[in-house]
Amino acid sequence: MFKRLSLNQLGQTSVEYLLVIVVSVGLCMTFYKKFKGFLLDNPDSYMSSHMKLYSALLDPSLNYKKYRLPR
Numbered sequence: 001m002f003k004r005l006s007l008n009q010l011g012q013t014s015v016e017y018l019l020v021i022v023v024s025v026g027l028c029m030t031f032y033k034k035f036k037g038f039l040l041d042n043p044d045s046y047m048s049s050h051m052k053l054y055s056a057l058l059d060p061s062l063n064y065k066k067y068r069l070p071r
Contacts, residue, residue, distance in 0.1 A: 040047050053070050 039045055042048065050070075053068070057067065
């Protein structure tokens with residue numbers, strides 16, 4: 001009786017750990033997609049605004065570099 005009960009609990013514990021891992025991975029993927037959309041993919045994102053500044057600094061049509069500090 002005790003052996004059968006302990007095997008049943010062991011299976012239940014492994015299923016619970018599996019569910020925790022699946023939920024954790026799902027949450028991480030959701031947060032990553034939101035973070036990526038906010039920081040990288042959005043045209044008004046943080047990286048996009050800084051890339052506009054750097055492209056203006058290194059414009060090859062001006063034949064020189066202009067250094068402007070972002071405020």
